[in-house]
Amino acid sequence: MRAIAVSAFRADPALVELPKPEPEAGEVRVRIEYAALNPCDWQAAQGSPDEDPTPHAFPLVVGVDFAGRVDMIGSGANRFRVGDQVFGRIAAPTADTGTYVSGTYCDYVSVPQDSVITLVPDDLPLRTAAALPSAGMTAAQILEIAVHRGHESLLVIGAAGGVGSYLTQLASARDVRVIAAVRGDERGRMAALGATATIDTTDRSLEEGVRETCPDGVDALVDLVSATPEAFAARATLVRGGGIALTTRGVAAGAALPADVTGIDFRLEPTPVLLDVLAEGAAEGVLRVPIDIELPLEKAPQALDRNRTGGARGKTVIVL
Ligand SMILES: NC(=O)c1ccc[n+]([C@@H]2O[C@H](COP(=O)([O-])OP(=O)(O)OC[C@H]3O[C@@H](n4cnc5c(N)ncnc54)[C@H](OP(=O)(O)O)[C@@H]3O)[C@@H](O)[C@H]2O)c1
Incomplete structure:
Protein backbone atom coordinates (compact mmCIF):
# COMPACT_ATOMS: atom_id res chain seq x y z
CA MET A 1 0.00 0.00 0.00
CA ARG A 2 1.01 3.63 -0.39
CA ALA A 3 2.04 5.52 2.74
CA ILE A 4 3.68 8.77 3.80
CA ALA A 5 6.32 7.81 6.34
CA VAL A 6 9.59 8.91 7.93
CA SER A 7 12.62 6.62 8.10
CA ALA A 8 13.97 8.31 11.25
CA PHE A 9 12.95 11.18 13.53
CA ARG A 10 13.48 14.52 11.78
CA ALA A 11 13.79 12.81 8.35
CA ASP A 12 11.62 14.23 5.56
CA PRO A 13 8.25 12.46 5.20
CA ALA A 14 8.15 10.61 1.86
CA LEU A 15 5.87 8.40 -0.21
CA VAL A 16 6.76 4.70 0.33
CA GLU A 17 5.29 1.23 -0.33
CA LEU A 18 4.48 -0.86 2.74
CA PRO A 19 2.68 -4.18 3.26
CA LYS A 20 -1.07 -4.02 3.94
CA PRO A 21 -1.69 -4.64 7.65
CA GLU A 22 -3.59 -7.84 8.48
CA PRO A 23 -6.26 -7.34 11.15
CA GLU A 24 -5.52 -9.28 14.33
CA ALA A 25 -8.17 -10.77 16.63
CA GLY A 26 -10.62 -8.07 17.69
CA GLU A 27 -9.39 -5.61 15.04
CA VAL A 28 -10.90 -4.09 11.92
CA ARG A 29 -8.97 -3.13 8.83
CA VAL A 30 -10.07 0.14 7.28
CA ARG A 31 -9.54 1.16 3.66
CA ILE A 32 -8.79 4.81 4.35
CA GLU A 33 -10.39 7.30 1.96
CA TYR A 34 -9.51 10.53 3.79
CA ALA A 35 -7.00 11.49 6.48
CA ALA A 36 -6.83 14.88 8.19
CA LEU A 37 -3.68 16.82 9.00
CA ASN A 38 -2.92 17.85 12.58
CA PRO A 39 0.21 19.52 13.99
CA CYS A 40 0.80 16.38 16.10
CA ASP A 41 1.56 14.59 12.79
CA TRP A 42 4.75 16.52 12.08
CA GLN A 43 5.49 16.82 15.80
CA ALA A 44 5.47 12.99 16.11
CA ALA A 45 7.62 12.63 12.98
CA GLN A 46 10.13 15.03 14.50
CA GLY A 47 10.25 13.10 17.78
CA SER A 48 11.46 14.73 20.96
CA PRO A 49 15.20 15.23 21.40
CA ASP A 50 15.44 12.69 24.24
CA GLU A 51 13.46 10.01 22.38
CA ASP A 52 15.38 6.79 21.74
CA PRO A 53 13.34 4.68 19.32
CA THR A 54 13.94 0.96 19.04
CA PRO A 55 15.35 0.04 15.62
CA HIS A 56 12.13 -1.57 14.37
CA ALA A 57 10.08 1.58 15.07
CA PHE A 58 10.67 2.87 11.52
CA PRO A 59 9.32 3.54 9.04
CA LEU A 60 6.77 5.53 11.00
CA VAL A 61 3.62 6.30 9.03
CA VAL A 62 2.39 9.83 9.64
CA GLY A 63 -1.12 10.78 10.80
CA VAL A 64 -3.78 9.87 13.36
CA ASP A 65 -7.19 10.92 11.94
CA PHE A 66 -8.96 8.82 9.31
CA ALA A 67 -12.27 8.04 7.61
CA GLY A 68 -12.97 5.11 5.30
CA ARG A 69 -14.66 1.72 4.97
CA VAL A 70 -14.09 -1.48 6.92
CA ASP A 71 -12.66 -3.97 4.39
CA MET A 72 -11.63 -6.87 6.66
CA ILE A 73 -12.45 -8.09 10.17
CA GLY A 74 -10.10 -9.94 12.51
CA SER A 75 -11.20 -13.09 14.30
CA GLY A 76 -13.42 -12.95 17.38
CA ALA A 77 -16.34 -10.72 18.36
CA ASN A 78 -16.57 -7.42 16.52
CA ARG A 79 -19.07 -4.56 16.52
CA PHE A 80 -18.29 -3.63 12.89
CA ARG A 81 -19.03 -5.33 9.57
CA VAL A 82 -17.24 -5.27 6.23
CA GLY A 83 -18.48 -2.25 4.29
CA ASP A 84 -19.23 -0.07 7.33
CA GLN A 85 -18.26 3.56 6.91
CA VAL A 86 -16.16 4.52 9.90
CA PHE A 87 -13.93 7.30 11.19
CA GLY A 88 -11.64 7.73 14.13
CA ARG A 89 -8.29 8.48 15.62
CA ILE A 90 -5.49 5.99 16.15
CA ALA A 91 -3.28 6.02 19.21
CA ALA A 92 -0.16 7.82 18.05
CA PRO A 93 2.42 6.64 17.34
CA THR A 94 2.37 3.43 19.32
CA ALA A 95 0.64 0.87 17.11
CA ASP A 96 3.66 -1.12 16.01
CA THR A 97 2.80 -3.70 13.34
CA GLY A 98 6.21 -5.36 13.66
CA THR A 99 7.51 -3.94 10.38
CA TYR A 100 6.43 -0.31 10.69
CA VAL A 101 4.53 2.04 13.00
CA SER A 102 0.93 2.62 11.88
CA GLY A 103 -0.42 5.97 10.88
CA THR A 104 -3.26 7.20 8.68
CA TYR A 105 -1.58 8.86 5.66
CA CYS A 106 -1.82 5.48 3.92
CA ASP A 107 -4.29 3.17 2.18
CA TYR A 108 -5.06 0.80 5.08
CA VAL A 109 -4.93 0.76 8.86
CA SER A 110 -5.86 -1.98 11.34
CA VAL A 111 -7.27 -0.84 14.67
CA PRO A 112 -8.90 -2.55 17.67
CA GLN A 113 -12.70 -2.55 17.29
CA ASP A 114 -13.01 -1.07 20.82
CA SER A 115 -10.59 1.81 20.13
CA VAL A 116 -11.48 5.39 19.10
CA ILE A 117 -13.44 4.45 15.98
CA THR A 118 -17.15 4.75 15.22
CA LEU A 119 -19.71 4.64 12.40
CA VAL A 120 -20.12 7.65 10.13
CA PRO A 121 -23.77 8.77 10.03
CA ASP A 122 -25.42 8.13 6.63
CA ASP A 123 -25.77 11.81 5.83
CA LEU A 124 -22.19 12.80 6.71
CA PRO A 125 -19.61 12.72 3.89
CA LEU A 126 -16.44 10.76 4.73
CA ARG A 127 -14.22 13.76 3.97
CA THR A 128 -16.12 15.79 6.57
CA ALA A 129 -15.89 12.99 9.15
CA ALA A 130 -12.12 12.74 8.64
CA ALA A 131 -11.69 16.38 9.62
CA LEU A 132 -13.38 15.94 12.99
CA PRO A 133 -11.48 13.63 15.37
CA PHE A 266 -4.48 19.98 28.50
CA ARG A 267 -4.18 16.39 27.22
CA LEU A 268 -6.78 15.02 24.84
CA GLU A 269 -8.55 11.89 26.07
CA PRO A 270 -10.26 10.65 22.91
CA THR A 271 -13.39 8.49 23.09
CA PRO A 272 -15.69 6.97 20.46
CA VAL A 273 -18.70 8.48 22.26
CA LEU A 274 -17.32 11.96 21.71
CA LEU A 275 -16.81 11.12 18.03
CA ASP A 276 -20.52 10.22 17.84
CA VAL A 277 -21.52 13.56 19.38
CA LEU A 278 -19.36 15.53 16.94
CA ALA A 279 -20.55 13.49 13.94
CA GLU A 280 -24.17 14.09 14.90
CA GLY A 281 -23.56 17.84 15.21
CA ALA A 282 -21.82 17.92 11.83
CA ALA A 283 -24.51 15.78 10.15
CA GLU A 284 -27.24 18.10 11.47
CA GLY A 285 -25.31 21.14 10.28
CA VAL A 286 -25.01 22.54 13.82
CA LEU A 287 -21.23 22.12 13.70
CA ARG A 288 -19.56 23.47 10.59
CA VAL A 289 -16.49 21.56 9.47
CA PRO A 290 -14.15 24.14 7.99
CA ILE A 291 -12.11 22.29 5.36
CA ASP A 292 -9.56 24.74 4.02
CA ILE A 293 -7.41 22.54 1.78
CA GLU A 294 -7.94 19.12 0.17
CA LEU A 295 -4.99 17.41 -1.51
CA PRO A 296 -3.79 14.02 -2.75
CA LEU A 297 -1.51 11.77 -0.67
CA GLU A 298 1.62 12.66 -2.69
CA LYS A 299 1.26 16.32 -1.64
CA ALA A 300 1.03 15.53 2.09
CA PRO A 301 4.76 16.18 2.79
CA GLN A 302 4.43 19.75 1.48
CA ALA A 303 1.24 20.25 3.51
CA LEU A 304 3.02 19.11 6.68
CA ASP A 305 5.81 21.57 5.96
CA ARG A 306 3.32 24.37 5.39
CA ASN A 307 1.43 23.64 8.63
CA ARG A 308 4.68 23.80 10.61
CA THR A 309 5.19 27.39 9.52
CA GLY A 310 1.63 28.41 10.51
CA GLY A 311 -1.23 29.90 8.55
CA ALA A 312 -3.83 27.13 9.09
CA ARG A 313 -7.42 28.21 8.44
CA GLY A 314 -9.54 25.27 9.54
CA LYS A 315 -8.61 21.76 8.41
CA THR A 316 -6.45 20.19 5.70
CA VAL A 317 -7.78 16.89 4.34
CA ILE A 318 -5.72 14.28 2.45
CA VAL A 319 -7.45 12.16 -0.19
CA LEU A 320 -6.32 8.53 -0.49
N1 LIG B 1 -2.31 18.60 24.09
C1 LIG B 1 -3.21 18.05 23.28
O1 LIG B 1 -3.84 17.03 23.62
C2 LIG B 1 -3.44 18.68 21.95
C3 LIG B 1 -4.58 18.35 21.20
C4 LIG B 1 -4.79 19.01 19.99
C5 LIG B 1 -3.89 19.99 19.56
N2 LIG B 1 -2.78 20.24 20.28
C6 LIG B 1 -1.82 21.29 19.86
O2 LIG B 1 -2.51 22.54 19.79
C7 LIG B 1 -1.95 23.37 18.78
C8 LIG B 1 -3.06 23.89 17.85
O3 LIG B 1 -3.65 22.80 17.15
P1 LIG B 1 -4.51 23.05 15.83
O4 LIG B 1 -4.94 21.73 15.35
O5 LIG B 1 -5.53 24.11 16.07
O6 LIG B 1 -3.37 23.65 14.85
P2 LIG B 1 -3.55 24.42 13.45
O7 LIG B 1 -4.79 23.93 12.77
O8 LIG B 1 -2.26 24.31 12.73
O9 LIG B 1 -3.82 25.92 13.86
C9 LIG B 1 -2.89 26.71 14.57
C10 LIG B 1 -3.31 28.17 14.39
O10 LIG B 1 -2.54 29.02 15.21
C11 LIG B 1 -2.31 30.22 14.48
N3 LIG B 1 -1.21 30.96 15.09
C12 LIG B 1 0.11 30.64 15.13
N4 LIG B 1 0.79 31.58 15.82
C13 LIG B 1 -0.13 32.51 16.21
C14 LIG B 1 -0.07 33.71 16.97
N5 LIG B 1 1.09 34.17 17.46
N6 LIG B 1 -1.23 34.41 17.20
C15 LIG B 1 -2.41 33.97 16.74
N7 LIG B 1 -2.53 32.83 16.00
C16 LIG B 1 -1.40 32.13 15.76
C17 LIG B 1 -2.06 29.73 13.06
O11 LIG B 1 -2.33 30.69 12.05
P3 LIG B 1 -1.25 31.86 11.70
O12 LIG B 1 0.08 31.18 11.59
O13 LIG B 1 -1.73 32.45 10.41
O14 LIG B 1 -1.31 32.80 12.84
C18 LIG B 1 -3.17 28.67 12.97
O15 LIG B 1 -4.39 29.23 12.53
C19 LIG B 1 -0.90 22.49 18.07
O16 LIG B 1 0.39 22.78 18.56
C20 LIG B 1 -1.30 21.07 18.46
O17 LIG B 1 -0.21 20.16 18.43
C21 LIG B 1 -2.53 19.61 21.45
Whole structure:
Protein backbone atom coordinates (compact mmCIF):
# COMPACT_ATOMS: atom_id res chain seq x y z
CA MET A 1 0.00 0.00 0.00
CA ARG A 2 1.01 3.63 -0.39
CA ALA A 3 2.04 5.52 2.74
CA ILE A 4 3.68 8.77 3.80
CA ALA A 5 6.32 7.81 6.34
CA VAL A 6 9.59 8.91 7.93
CA SER A 7 12.62 6.62 8.10
CA ALA A 8 13.97 8.31 11.25
CA PHE A 9 12.95 11.18 13.53
CA ARG A 10 13.48 14.52 11.78
CA ALA A 11 13.79 12.81 8.35
CA ASP A 12 11.62 14.23 5.56
CA PRO A 13 8.25 12.46 5.20
CA ALA A 14 8.15 10.61 1.86
CA LEU A 15 5.87 8.40 -0.21
CA VAL A 16 6.76 4.70 0.33
CA GLU A 17 5.29 1.23 -0.33
CA LEU A 18 4.48 -0.86 2.74
CA PRO A 19 2.68 -4.18 3.26
CA LYS A 20 -1.07 -4.02 3.94
CA PRO A 21 -1.69 -4.64 7.65
CA GLU A 22 -3.59 -7.84 8.48
CA PRO A 23 -6.26 -7.34 11.15
CA GLU A 24 -5.52 -9.28 14.33
CA ALA A 25 -8.17 -10.77 16.63
CA GLY A 26 -10.62 -8.07 17.69
CA GLU A 27 -9.39 -5.61 15.04
CA VAL A 28 -10.90 -4.09 11.92
CA ARG A 29 -8.97 -3.13 8.83
CA VAL A 30 -10.07 0.14 7.28
CA ARG A 31 -9.54 1.16 3.66
CA ILE A 32 -8.79 4.81 4.35
CA GLU A 33 -10.39 7.30 1.96
CA TYR A 34 -9.51 10.53 3.79
CA ALA A 35 -7.00 11.49 6.48
CA ALA A 36 -6.83 14.88 8.19
CA LEU A 37 -3.68 16.82 9.00
CA ASN A 38 -2.92 17.85 12.58
CA PRO A 39 0.21 19.52 13.99
CA CYS A 40 0.80 16.38 16.10
CA ASP A 41 1.56 14.59 12.79
CA TRP A 42 4.75 16.52 12.08
CA GLN A 43 5.49 16.82 15.80
CA ALA A 44 5.47 12.99 16.11
CA ALA A 45 7.62 12.63 12.98
CA GLN A 46 10.13 15.03 14.50
CA GLY A 47 10.25 13.10 17.78
CA SER A 48 11.46 14.73 20.96
CA PRO A 49 15.20 15.23 21.40
CA ASP A 50 15.44 12.69 24.24
CA GLU A 51 13.46 10.01 22.38
CA ASP A 52 15.38 6.79 21.74
CA PRO A 53 13.34 4.68 19.32
CA THR A 54 13.94 0.96 19.04
CA PRO A 55 15.35 0.04 15.62
CA HIS A 56 12.13 -1.57 14.37
CA ALA A 57 10.08 1.58 15.07
CA PHE A 58 10.67 2.87 11.52
CA PRO A 59 9.32 3.54 9.04
CA LEU A 60 6.77 5.53 11.00
CA VAL A 61 3.62 6.30 9.03
CA VAL A 62 2.39 9.83 9.64
CA GLY A 63 -1.12 10.78 10.80
CA VAL A 64 -3.78 9.87 13.36
CA ASP A 65 -7.19 10.92 11.94
CA PHE A 66 -8.96 8.82 9.31
CA ALA A 67 -12.27 8.04 7.61
CA GLY A 68 -12.97 5.11 5.30
CA ARG A 69 -14.66 1.72 4.97
CA VAL A 70 -14.09 -1.48 6.92
CA ASP A 71 -12.66 -3.97 4.39
CA MET A 72 -11.63 -6.87 6.66
CA ILE A 73 -12.45 -8.09 10.17
CA GLY A 74 -10.10 -9.94 12.51
CA SER A 75 -11.20 -13.09 14.30
CA GLY A 76 -13.42 -12.95 17.38
CA ALA A 77 -16.34 -10.72 18.36
CA ASN A 78 -16.57 -7.42 16.52
CA ARG A 79 -19.07 -4.56 16.52
CA PHE A 80 -18.29 -3.63 12.89
CA ARG A 81 -19.03 -5.33 9.57
CA VAL A 82 -17.24 -5.27 6.23
CA GLY A 83 -18.48 -2.25 4.29
CA ASP A 84 -19.23 -0.07 7.33
CA GLN A 85 -18.26 3.56 6.91
CA VAL A 86 -16.16 4.52 9.90
CA PHE A 87 -13.93 7.30 11.19
CA GLY A 88 -11.64 7.73 14.13
CA ARG A 89 -8.29 8.48 15.62
CA ILE A 90 -5.49 5.99 16.15
CA ALA A 91 -3.28 6.02 19.21
CA ALA A 92 -0.16 7.82 18.05
CA PRO A 93 2.42 6.64 17.34
CA THR A 94 2.37 3.43 19.32
CA ALA A 95 0.64 0.87 17.11
CA ASP A 96 3.66 -1.12 16.01
CA THR A 97 2.80 -3.70 13.34
CA GLY A 98 6.21 -5.36 13.66
CA THR A 99 7.51 -3.94 10.38
CA TYR A 100 6.43 -0.31 10.69
CA VAL A 101 4.53 2.04 13.00
CA SER A 102 0.93 2.62 11.88
CA GLY A 103 -0.42 5.97 10.88
CA THR A 104 -3.26 7.20 8.68
CA TYR A 105 -1.58 8.86 5.66
CA CYS A 106 -1.82 5.48 3.92
CA ASP A 107 -4.29 3.17 2.18
CA TYR A 108 -5.06 0.80 5.08
CA VAL A 109 -4.93 0.76 8.86
CA SER A 110 -5.86 -1.98 11.34
CA VAL A 111 -7.27 -0.84 14.67
CA PRO A 112 -8.90 -2.55 17.67
CA GLN A 113 -12.70 -2.55 17.29
CA ASP A 114 -13.01 -1.07 20.82
CA SER A 115 -10.59 1.81 20.13
CA VAL A 116 -11.48 5.39 19.10
CA ILE A 117 -13.44 4.45 15.98
CA THR A 118 -17.15 4.75 15.22
CA LEU A 119 -19.71 4.64 12.40
CA VAL A 120 -20.12 7.65 10.13
CA PRO A 121 -23.77 8.77 10.03
CA ASP A 122 -25.42 8.13 6.63
CA ASP A 123 -25.77 11.81 5.83
CA LEU A 124 -22.19 12.80 6.71
CA PRO A 125 -19.61 12.72 3.89
CA LEU A 126 -16.44 10.76 4.73
CA ARG A 127 -14.22 13.76 3.97
CA THR A 128 -16.12 15.79 6.57
CA ALA A 129 -15.89 12.99 9.15
CA ALA A 130 -12.12 12.74 8.64
CA ALA A 131 -11.69 16.38 9.62
CA LEU A 132 -13.38 15.94 12.99
CA PRO A 133 -11.48 13.63 15.37
CA SER A 134 -8.40 15.32 16.87
CA ALA A 135 -9.34 18.98 16.57
CA GLY A 136 -13.05 18.42 17.29
CA MET A 137 -12.53 16.27 20.37
CA THR A 138 -9.86 18.66 21.68
CA ALA A 139 -12.23 21.63 21.31
CA ALA A 140 -15.10 19.76 22.98
CA GLN A 141 -13.00 18.65 25.96
CA ILE A 142 -11.47 22.10 26.44
CA LEU A 143 -14.94 23.63 26.43
CA GLU A 144 -16.14 21.14 29.06
CA ILE A 145 -13.27 22.19 31.35
CA ALA A 146 -14.22 25.86 30.95
CA VAL A 147 -18.00 25.46 31.19
CA HIS A 148 -17.73 23.07 34.15
CA ARG A 149 -16.11 25.93 36.06
CA GLY A 150 -18.84 28.34 35.01
CA HIS A 151 -16.60 30.45 32.81
CA GLU A 152 -18.36 32.80 30.42
CA SER A 153 -15.57 34.43 28.43
CA LEU A 154 -12.79 32.60 26.54
CA LEU A 155 -9.73 34.16 24.95
CA VAL A 156 -8.56 31.72 22.26
CA ILE A 157 -5.07 32.31 20.86
CA GLY A 158 -4.63 30.66 17.47
CA ALA A 159 -8.40 30.64 16.94
CA ALA A 160 -8.34 30.41 13.13
CA GLY A 161 -6.82 26.89 13.04
CA GLY A 162 -8.41 23.46 13.46
CA VAL A 163 -9.00 23.41 17.22
CA GLY A 164 -9.85 27.13 17.36
CA SER A 165 -12.43 26.93 14.56
CA TYR A 166 -14.31 24.14 16.35
CA LEU A 167 -13.90 25.65 19.82
CA THR A 168 -15.29 29.01 18.69
CA GLN A 169 -18.44 27.35 17.34
CA LEU A 170 -18.99 24.97 20.26
CA ALA A 171 -18.42 27.74 22.83
CA SER A 172 -20.71 30.27 21.19
CA ALA A 173 -23.43 27.59 20.97
CA ARG A 174 -23.19 27.35 24.78
CA ASP A 175 -23.42 31.15 25.18
CA VAL A 176 -19.76 31.47 26.07
CA ARG A 177 -18.24 34.65 24.65
CA VAL A 178 -15.19 33.96 22.48
CA ILE A 179 -12.46 36.52 21.90
CA ALA A 180 -10.53 35.11 18.95
CA ALA A 181 -6.86 36.09 18.68
CA VAL A 182 -5.57 35.51 15.14
CA ARG A 183 -2.93 36.77 12.75
CA GLY A 184 -4.45 38.52 9.75
CA ASP A 185 -7.87 39.91 8.92
CA GLU A 186 -10.08 36.98 9.90
CA ARG A 187 -12.91 39.03 11.42
CA GLY A 188 -15.56 37.92 8.94
CA ARG A 189 -14.65 34.26 9.18
CA MET A 190 -14.38 34.21 12.98
CA ALA A 191 -17.65 36.15 13.42
CA ALA A 192 -19.38 33.61 11.15
CA LEU A 193 -18.11 30.85 13.46
CA GLY A 194 -19.58 32.71 16.45
CA ALA A 195 -16.72 34.83 17.86
CA THR A 196 -17.85 37.86 19.86
CA ALA A 197 -14.66 39.75 19.01
CA THR A 198 -11.60 39.10 16.86
CA ILE A 199 -8.18 40.56 17.56
CA ASP A 200 -5.70 40.65 14.69
CA THR A 201 -2.43 40.57 16.60
CA THR A 202 -0.50 41.77 13.55
CA ASP A 203 -2.57 44.97 13.66
CA ARG A 204 -2.85 45.75 17.40
CA SER A 205 -1.65 44.43 20.72
CA LEU A 206 -3.41 41.49 22.33
CA GLU A 207 -3.61 43.39 25.64
CA GLU A 208 -5.34 46.39 24.09
CA GLY A 209 -7.80 44.16 22.23
CA VAL A 210 -8.70 42.16 25.34
CA ARG A 211 -9.06 45.29 27.51
CA GLU A 212 -11.61 46.68 25.08
CA THR A 213 -13.87 43.61 25.30
CA CYS A 214 -13.19 42.39 28.86
CA PRO A 215 -11.76 45.26 30.93
CA ASP A 216 -11.46 43.05 34.05
CA GLY A 217 -9.77 40.21 32.17
CA VAL A 218 -11.14 37.03 30.63
CA ASP A 219 -12.47 34.06 32.62
CA ALA A 220 -10.36 31.59 30.66
CA LEU A 221 -7.38 31.66 28.34
CA VAL A 222 -7.03 28.86 25.78
CA ASP A 223 -3.54 29.18 24.34
CA LEU A 224 -3.02 26.97 21.28
CA VAL A 225 0.15 28.76 20.25
CA SER A 226 2.67 29.72 22.99
CA ALA A 227 5.60 27.30 22.84
CA THR A 228 7.41 28.47 26.00
CA PRO A 229 6.32 28.80 29.65
CA GLU A 230 7.37 32.46 29.52
CA ALA A 231 5.15 33.32 26.56
CA PHE A 232 2.25 31.41 28.12
CA ALA A 233 2.71 33.16 31.50
CA ALA A 234 2.69 36.57 29.78
CA ARG A 235 -0.66 35.78 28.15
CA ALA A 236 -2.07 34.43 31.42
CA THR A 237 -1.87 37.96 32.86
CA LEU A 238 -4.96 38.69 30.73
CA VAL A 239 -7.02 36.28 32.89
CA ARG A 240 -9.04 37.70 35.81
CA GLY A 241 -8.41 36.43 39.34
CA GLY A 242 -10.01 33.00 39.86
CA GLY A 243 -9.85 32.15 36.15
CA ILE A 244 -7.92 29.50 34.24
CA ALA A 245 -5.08 29.53 31.73
CA LEU A 246 -5.04 26.39 29.59
CA THR A 247 -2.41 25.39 27.06
CA THR A 248 -2.36 22.56 24.50
CA ARG A 249 1.43 22.94 24.16
CA GLY A 250 2.47 21.41 27.50
CA VAL A 251 3.99 24.62 28.88
CA ALA A 252 1.80 25.29 31.96
CA ALA A 253 3.81 23.18 34.42
CA GLY A 254 6.90 25.35 34.09
CA ALA A 255 5.09 28.71 33.83
CA ALA A 256 5.16 31.39 36.55
CA LEU A 257 1.44 32.25 36.43
CA PRO A 258 -0.33 34.94 38.46
CA ALA A 259 -1.08 33.43 41.92
CA ASP A 260 -4.86 33.53 41.47
CA VAL A 261 -4.89 31.95 37.98
CA THR A 262 -5.03 28.14 37.63
CA GLY A 263 -2.75 26.70 34.94
CA ILE A 264 -3.86 23.62 33.00
CA ASP A 265 -1.76 21.42 30.71
CA PHE A 266 -4.48 19.98 28.50
CA ARG A 267 -4.18 16.39 27.22
CA LEU A 268 -6.78 15.02 24.84
CA GLU A 269 -8.55 11.89 26.07
CA PRO A 270 -10.26 10.65 22.91
CA THR A 271 -13.39 8.49 23.09
CA PRO A 272 -15.69 6.97 20.46
CA VAL A 273 -18.70 8.48 22.26
CA LEU A 274 -17.32 11.96 21.71
CA LEU A 275 -16.81 11.12 18.03
CA ASP A 276 -20.52 10.22 17.84
CA VAL A 277 -21.52 13.56 19.38
CA LEU A 278 -19.36 15.53 16.94
CA ALA A 279 -20.55 13.49 13.94
CA GLU A 280 -24.17 14.09 14.90
CA GLY A 281 -23.56 17.84 15.21
CA ALA A 282 -21.82 17.92 11.83
CA ALA A 283 -24.51 15.78 10.15
CA GLU A 284 -27.24 18.10 11.47
CA GLY A 285 -25.31 21.14 10.28
CA VAL A 286 -25.01 22.54 13.82
CA LEU A 287 -21.23 22.12 13.70
CA ARG A 288 -19.56 23.47 10.59
CA VAL A 289 -16.49 21.56 9.47
CA PRO A 290 -14.15 24.14 7.99
CA ILE A 291 -12.11 22.29 5.36
CA ASP A 292 -9.56 24.74 4.02
CA ILE A 293 -7.41 22.54 1.78
CA GLU A 294 -7.94 19.12 0.17
CA LEU A 295 -4.99 17.41 -1.51
CA PRO A 296 -3.79 14.02 -2.75
CA LEU A 297 -1.51 11.77 -0.67
CA GLU A 298 1.62 12.66 -2.69
CA LYS A 299 1.26 16.32 -1.64
CA ALA A 300 1.03 15.53 2.09
CA PRO A 301 4.76 16.18 2.79
CA GLN A 302 4.43 19.75 1.48
CA ALA A 303 1.24 20.25 3.51
CA LEU A 304 3.02 19.11 6.68
CA ASP A 305 5.81 21.57 5.96
CA ARG A 306 3.32 24.37 5.39
CA ASN A 307 1.43 23.64 8.63
CA ARG A 308 4.68 23.80 10.61
CA THR A 309 5.19 27.39 9.52
CA GLY A 310 1.63 28.41 10.51
CA GLY A 311 -1.23 29.90 8.55
CA ALA A 312 -3.83 27.13 9.09
CA ARG A 313 -7.42 28.21 8.44
CA GLY A 314 -9.54 25.27 9.54
CA LYS A 315 -8.61 21.76 8.41
CA THR A 316 -6.45 20.19 5.70
CA VAL A 317 -7.78 16.89 4.34
CA ILE A 318 -5.72 14.28 2.45
CA VAL A 319 -7.45 12.16 -0.19
CA LEU A 320 -6.32 8.53 -0.49
N1 LIG B 1 -2.31 18.60 24.09
C1 LIG B 1 -3.21 18.05 23.28
O1 LIG B 1 -3.84 17.03 23.62
C2 LIG B 1 -3.44 18.68 21.95
C3 LIG B 1 -4.58 18.35 21.20
C4 LIG B 1 -4.79 19.01 19.99
C5 LIG B 1 -3.89 19.99 19.56
N2 LIG B 1 -2.78 20.24 20.28
C6 LIG B 1 -1.82 21.29 19.86
O2 LIG B 1 -2.51 22.54 19.79
C7 LIG B 1 -1.95 23.37 18.78
C8 LIG B 1 -3.06 23.89 17.85
O3 LIG B 1 -3.65 22.80 17.15
P1 LIG B 1 -4.51 23.05 15.83
O4 LIG B 1 -4.94 21.73 15.35
O5 LIG B 1 -5.53 24.11 16.07
O6 LIG B 1 -3.37 23.65 14.85
P2 LIG B 1 -3.55 24.42 13.45
O7 LIG B 1 -4.79 23.93 12.77
O8 LIG B 1 -2.26 24.31 12.73
O9 LIG B 1 -3.82 25.92 13.86
C9 LIG B 1 -2.89 26.71 14.57
C10 LIG B 1 -3.31 28.17 14.39
O10 LIG B 1 -2.54 29.02 15.21
C11 LIG B 1 -2.31 30.22 14.48
N3 LIG B 1 -1.21 30.96 15.09
C12 LIG B 1 0.11 30.64 15.13
N4 LIG B 1 0.79 31.58 15.82
C13 LIG B 1 -0.13 32.51 16.21
C14 LIG B 1 -0.07 33.71 16.97
N5 LIG B 1 1.09 34.17 17.46
N6 LIG B 1 -1.23 34.41 17.20
C15 LIG B 1 -2.41 33.97 16.74
N7 LIG B 1 -2.53 32.83 16.00
C16 LIG B 1 -1.40 32.13 15.76
C17 LIG B 1 -2.06 29.73 13.06
O11 LIG B 1 -2.33 30.69 12.05
P3 LIG B 1 -1.25 31.86 11.70
O12 LIG B 1 0.08 31.18 11.59
O13 LIG B 1 -1.73 32.45 10.41
O14 LIG B 1 -1.31 32.80 12.84
C18 LIG B 1 -3.17 28.67 12.97
O15 LIG B 1 -4.39 29.23 12.53
C19 LIG B 1 -0.90 22.49 18.07
O16 LIG B 1 0.39 22.78 18.56
C20 LIG B 1 -1.30 21.07 18.46
O17 LIG B 1 -0.21 20.16 18.43
C21 LIG B 1 -2.53 19.61 21.45
